[in-house]
Amino acid sequence: MTDSKPPILARPWRSRVPNEIALRITALRETFEEAGCLFARHKDNGEIFDQNSMSGHVMSDFRAQVQGDPQRFIEVFKELNCYPDVVSLVEWSDWLTPSEGRRRFDTLFFVICRDEPPVVSHDEQETVQDSSFTSNEFINKRNAGDVMLPPPQLYEMLRINRFPSFEYFRYFLFQRARNYPTRRWLPVPLRCSDGLLSILPGDCLYPHALTDHECDDHDDTKDKLLAELTEEWKNKTIADHIFETKDVNCLYWLSKDKCEGAGHWLHVMCLATDVFPGEGHLMPIMNK
Known part of the structure; x- marks a missing residue:
């Protein structure tokens, strides 16, 4: 380590x-x-x-x-x-x-x-x-509008949702802690006309050099719709690790796969399936 x-x-x-x-x-x-x-x-x-x-x-x-x-x-x-x-x-x-x-x-x-x-x-x-609640129950309640999860908590709950059992999760937890350090994540916002995209470490759009006080906002996205921008990225196959927010209670995770929740498509953009967040961690998984 x-x-x-x-x-x-x-x-x-x-x-x-x-x-x-x-x-x-x-x-x-x-x-x-x-x-x-x-x-x-x-x-x-x-x-x-x-x-x-x-x-x-x-x-x-x-x-x-x-x-x-x-x-x-x-x-x-x-x-x-x-x-x-x-x-x-x-x-x-x-x-x-x-x-x-x-x-x-x-x-x-x-x-x-x-x-x-x-x-x-x-x-x-x-x-x-x-x-x-189990992680999956918590996510379902969030999708039904019964609870509100800020983006980091939702992301981590979706990551915990990968584990099939408590024993497997506990084993992974201690093995990762012994062998990998924890790295701080600073989401980088991209504002669109109807919402917000947050770029996470590991994405090809994530800045290589970023201080704690920089948001690195992209002016060229502010006049575009979320759907327009995400479709553009899908066609170029460039987005790897991004999530999309239209309002405080509605988080869209971008990927090839689609899950429906709270009347919305949970559709995200992990187009590169070999993208991992590092530090021995796993990518999130949608509702089981």
Whole structure:
């Protein structure tokens, strides 16, 4: 495995804790605050902490303390004689909001695997409902308009949808993490008269040199319709890794194959079947 790291892990912070550990602790804290899940291990034997072994009242009190003061998070583990389960959080992907966005986020996605469903409860602030679905069920609900998934979450859900079983997914997850670094993705927008195309790394149209503050917008596409431009690219067989958005709730994935959802054609443009996103990852797959 190379030593290459995404900027969010490589940049210096005013902390003695390595970035890889600090960001995992932050992810665990936010999960506890917003979803009520405490991922921990016992200090004495390293076994997974069973949240069901504690009364709901005690855990709710701990959660309220952390919501009031994030510094209390580590104190919770001390009182439980546990430590944060940072070793189980596995890097999955990293997405940076395009520079034209009103608010930008550099988001590192982690995955944690458990054989049993965790204890979940919404906080009526950041989260308002808790439900459990498979990736395919989630995508179907999104296509039916029941839930909204921003492009990165939809892309990753479609990628997870490739795996036929939890065991296969877990094996792939750890093998990829051991052998490949995570690379940050910065989508490059192409505005059309009726929507937006986002070019992703690996596409032949993706800029070779791109800074965090460049959107590299193409003026020659602004007066064209999405359908006109995508048809033009299909004929030239040049588009490899692009998705198309007509509105916030409607994402079109461009490929030879077509899937219908939410009254729209999910039709994308992966014309080059040998295009892979790199870092040992897999391309997304449409609904099964």
